[in-house]
Amino acid sequence: MLRVAVPNKGSLSESAAVMLSEAGYRQRRDSRELVLVDADNEIEFFYLRPRDIAVYVGAGTLDVGITGRDLLLDADVEADELLQLGFAASTFRFAGPIGDFNSATDLNGKRLATSYDGLLRRYLAEREIDAKVVRLDGAVESSVRLGVADAIADVVETGNTLRAAGMEIFGDPILRSEAVLIGRAGQQPAGLDVLIRRLQGVLVARQYVLMDYDIRAELVEAAGKLTPGLESPTVSPLQNSEWVAVRSMVLKKDTNRVMDALYELGARAILVTSIHAARI
């Protein structure tokens, strides 16, 4: 049975469970459950702290897991990204009191608070920045006001937490993170290929819609440029031989722009339907 680590709490946990459910796997009903066996799919889920997931996968006691790229790099273990999962996007950035810092080099000789000390120490060492790293568990934004640090390095999504603490970002982003499936490169435990295909199917179903339209046969080539699909659009004959029906996958975010362009070109009966599941 494939052994999979899933975040039990925090920003990643709900989205990870929803994604696994959409991929057709059973998920726990009670947030106190630690293990769930989905015998039909020959897979076992272990609910663990996201920070610990890279440790289990790196040690080889679990086959794969869902965690954040930032947590994977912070753990510095022998595990690799297998698939980007498209949720929990964030950046990892330096921040300080408004006006105090302009760039990372201003951190020389300063105290820097973070929950990601492994990642941060490597970043500073590579750039020969000599700052004292103060490791905190969370709520890092409060550390400067409370006097244990001069600046911070933390996860930023909307920036609301920083603003509320009277701080601003400075310097280049240290890292762009998102939820990822991790495993050990070169290892192919039974069932991993199916898990990855199913998760890729969820990503495709989330990112794409199906677009159908009718168009005069002589315009089908021009229309195909607007809706190239993944390989090539499906073109079917209509009873009226001067027209054809076209079906293609279109990125959801482009839906209205593409519909407008098709209409301008002469397409009619343009219909959009969502994709429930996919294997590409």
Ligand SMILES: Nc1ncnc2c1ncn2[C@@H]1O[C@H](COP(=O)(O)OP(=O)(O)OP(=O)(O)O)[C@@H](O)[C@H]1O
């Ligand atoms: N506001 C956020 N937006 C997107 N991703 C986030 C956010 N906060 C944390 N993350 C991501 O969540 C992961 C951290 O997991 P963690 O369990 O620490 O989550 P958390 O939300 O900080 O929970 P808690 O602090 O309650 O333990 C990291 O990959 C981090 O990038």
Ligand SMILES: O=P(O)(O)OC[C@H]1O[C@H](OP(=O)(O)OP(=O)(O)O)[C@H](O)[C@@H]1O
């Ligand atoms: O830019 P924002 O949208 O405001 O999000 C970023 C905040 O979210 C996370 O905090 P979390 O709620 O996990 O608390 P923590 O710092 O105690 O982990 C992260 O550590 C930042 O503080």
Ligand SMILES: [Mg+2]
């Ligand atoms: Mg947190």
